[in-house]
Amino acid sequence: MKRTADEIYxxxxxRIVDGDLRPGDSLGEQATAEExxxxxxxxxxxxxxLSTAGLAERGSRRAFVVRRMDQEELEDLFEALGEMEALVARLAALRMTDAECQALRDVVVKGEAPGVxxxxxxxxxxxxxxxxxxxxxxxxxxxxxHRRTMPLRGAQFRVRAERVTSSQAEHRALLEAVLAKDGDLAHLRMREHMAASLRVVSQLIGG
Structure with a gap:
């Protein structure tokens, strides 16, 4: 059951990211079940x-519809996320253990492997x-x-192949800042990374 729900999700x-389902379009339970x-x-x-992720909401008849998210709301969401992620990056650069730094290095290398x-x-x-x-x-x-943005942040890599390449470079720059224990630079690199994600996500949802 869980796997089936995941597949529907x-x-x-x-469809939402590709634009086949637009803000306000119906996501009726019965119609979806039949499909x-x-x-x-x-x-x-x-x-x-989808509702928890901020991509669906209850319509006038309590049925789910694709959530209407305007550009201002999306920017506010990513601004808040970007600042918090940037603080995380700053603290990580100053506090990560050698083992944690190695784990970060390993995942960056993994992310550059073909077919990953x-x-x-x-x-x-x-x-x-x-x-x-x-x-x-x-x-x-x-x-x-994270719950509200990760679906969109993940979808950008499936829809825009070039975003993978740019994100790989951003991850590499962040890694270098962390390994140098440069909190200020890590903060800056993460803000740039999140701003790049916002630009792509805005395009995907028609912002």
């Missing part, structure tokens, strides 16, 4: 996940930095923003 997410030939239970779970699942690697990269900051409160505060 990924299919609907792709996929499934019961409404996994469909309901997938729609709830870069969406997964990107999530691992940010997770290593977050844990390396050694600030539990900051990590918890980031949880909600």
């Amino acid at each position: 990924e299919a609907l997410l792709k 996929f030939g499934l019961s409404r239970t996994p469909v309901r779970e997938a729609l709830q996940r 699942d870069y969406e997964e690697v990107n999530a691992q990269f940010h997770d290593i930095l977050r844990r390396g900051a050694h600030n539990a409160m900051l990590s918890r505060l980031l949880d909600d923003l």
Whole structure:
């Protein structure tokens, strides 16, 4: 059941990112269940996940629709995320252990390998930095923003192949700042990295 719900979620997410489903379009449980030939239970779970990610909302009749997110809201979201990620990068540069630095180096190398699942690697990269900051409160505060943005941040790599290349370079620059224990530079590089993501995501959702 879980795997089926995941598949529905990924299919609907792709349609939203590709523009096949636009803000305000219906995501009715019954229609979606019939399309996929499934019961409404996994469909309901997938729609709830889209809602948690900020990509779906309840319409006038309580049915799910694609969420309307204007450019200002998207910019506010990524601005908040970018500042928090930048703080994480600064702290990580100053606090990461040798083992954590090696893990970050390894995931950067992994992300440059042919055929790698870069969406997964990107999530691992940010997770290593977050844990390396050694600030539990900051990590918890980031949880909600990660849930709301990670689907879009991941989708950019599937839709725009060139974004993988630019992100690889940004990860490499961040790694160098962390290994140099340069907190200010790590902060700057992360802000640039998140700004680049915002530009691509804005294009994907028609902002």
